[in-house]
Amino acid sequence: MSWHTPSQFDKEFLANLRAKLSPDLLALAQYMALASRIEPLLLRNMRTAMMPASEPELDTSFGLAILLLRVVRWISY
Amino acid sequence: MTQRTPNKTDIGLSDLLIALADLPWQTEAHKKAIFHALGFAWQDSKPDAIDSSSPRQIFDRNRYQQRPSIKSVSNTPPGFSPPPPPPVPIELPQLILNSQLKVLDAVPEEAPEWLNQDNVLLADEKPQVKAARANLFPNLTHRGILSAALRVQKRGKDVDIPRLIKHVTKGQIPKIVPTHTAVTLERGCQLLLDYSDSMVPFWEDLTALADQVQNVLGKERVKIYEFDQDPTAGQCWDNPLAAEPWRTDDTRPVLVASDLGINGGRVRWPVGATWRRFIVLCSQKQIPLIVLIPWRSAYWPEIHSSHPIMVHWNPHTTATMIKKRVGAGHQIQS
Numbered sequence: 443m444s445w446h447t448p449s450q451f452d453k454e455f456l457a458n459l460r461a462k463l464s465p466d467l468l469a470l471a472q473y474m475a476l477a478s479r480i481e482p483l484l485l486r487n488m489r490t491a492m493m494p495a496s497e498p499e500l501d502t503s504f505g506l507a508i509l510l511l512r513v514v515r516w517i518s519y
Numbered sequence: 520m521t522q523r524t525p526n527k528t529d530i531g532l533s534d535l536l537i538a539l540a541d542l543p544w545q546t547e548a549h550k551k552a553i554f555h556a557l558g559f560a561w562q563d564s565k566p567d568a569i570d571s572s573s574p575r576q577i578f579d580r581n582r583y584q585q586r587p588s589i590k591s592v593s594n595t596p597p598g599f600s601p602p603p604p605p606p607v608p609i610e611l612p613q614l615i616l617n618s619q620l621k622v623l624d625a626v627p628e629e630a631p632e633w634l635n636q637d638n639v640l641l642a643d644e645k646p647q648v649k650a651a652r653a654n655l656f657p658n659l660t661h662r663g664i665l666s667a668a669l670r671v672q673k674r675g676k677d678v679d680i681p682r683l684i685k686h687v688t689k690g691q692i693p694k695i696v697p698t699h700t701a702v703t704l705e706r707g708c709q710l711l712l713d714y715s716d717s718m719v720p721f722w723e724d725l726t727a728l729a730d731q732v733q734n735v736l737g738k739e740r741v742k743i744y745e746f747d748q749d750p751t752a753g754q755c756w757d758n759p760l761a762a763e764p765w766r767t768d769d770t771r772p773v774l775v776a777s778d779l780g781i782n783g784g785r786v787r788w789p790v791g792a793t794w795r796r797f798i799v800l801c802s803q804k805q806i807p808l809i810v811l812i813p814w815r816s817a818y819w820p821e822i823h824s825s826h827p828i829m830v831h832w833n834p835h836t837t838a839t840m841i842k843k844r845v846g847a848g849h850q851i852q853s
């Protein structure tokens with residue numbers, strides 16, 4: 443996404459993500475969107491700090507979703 | 520010059536004087552200079568005392584056979600030697616030359632520019648503190664959790680009086696005095712860590728878990744094996760040159776940290792063949808098996824066996840939850 447007004451494609455893409463991904467995963471993705479580089483330590487600490495009730499499996503789900511959707515700039519494991 | 524015998528190697532004083540007399544010096548000053556250079560004190564009559572017309576003869580001063588020179592044998596062992604003599608001080612000339620150096624004008628004392636800058640010494644630089652990581656078993660609770668999961672029953676020292684009385688009232692003399700059971704961690708455990716691709720987000724948790732288990736049980740009582748998907752192919756790298764394959768050890772429980780091949784699917788499929796073989800192996804030898812899984816129970820595969828104790832590996836797991844599953848402790852026959 444950019445600061446431009448979302449196009450029709452952007453809106454459909456986001457709606458698709460919301461339909462496919464779980465709410466927890468989507469919330470985590472929103473937090474992690476600020477990072478230019480995602481490492482396991484950042485992912486873990488961000489998740490435990492912002493979503494303390496979440497489960498550790500979200501770390502794996504996040505990595506899998508990113509690999510499938512290819513929406514991330516840089517992820518490092 | 521004197522007649523020299525072929526064996527003569529020494530130059531005597533007479534030879535030197537005769538040679539000096541034969542030198543073709545030109546003036547008296549020249550003569551004195553040569554004498555002085557050779558280290559002789561000059562006297563005017565001496566060179567003239569040598570009569571050049573007198574027959575030159577060679578005097579054998581070695582009248583008697585000289586004893587061969589014997590080197591003094593020192594008693595000092597090889598490798599030892601007396602300290603060298605102190606160096607002879609050099610006599611400085613009395614004449615002092617005038618210095619060519621000029622005294623410079625006094626420089627005004629101004630602090631250099633870099634002195635007032637905000638400089639930091641290398642010793643003052645603090646090492647970068649690594650951000651703390653929230654482990655799946657928090658540091659506050661991991662001791663209780665791991666102790667509850669890995670404790671093993673053993674015969675205690677306290678005599679079980681009611682059982683002993685029961686034996687006596689029946690007229691039986693027990694071969695072994697009945698005692699209360701106690702739990703212990705001295706058996707240690709085998710720790711199997713799954714470093715497969717699906718566990719990549721938890722690799723640092725595996726390392727932290729190994730440290731936590733070693734802290735609780737003691738380093739020498741924990742054997743750590745690493746494997747990739749197949750736990751029976753685990754290898755221990757205590758010796759970095761030769762890996763030690765995993766073998767069943769029926770004297771200690773087995774703790775496994777793995778996702779059992781879960782890849783995010785919610786469908787409960789049967790556990791893989793390698794895991795089935797591993798579970799059956801531990802079950803047949805009655806080895807306690809505890810599996811830590813970082814996924815919720817909704818994702819766990821179907822195992823069709825009650826032998827392994829499955830534990831959700833997350834910060835919300837408590838020691839009480841483990842105690843309910845394990846009971847009073849694992850029973851190990853041997």
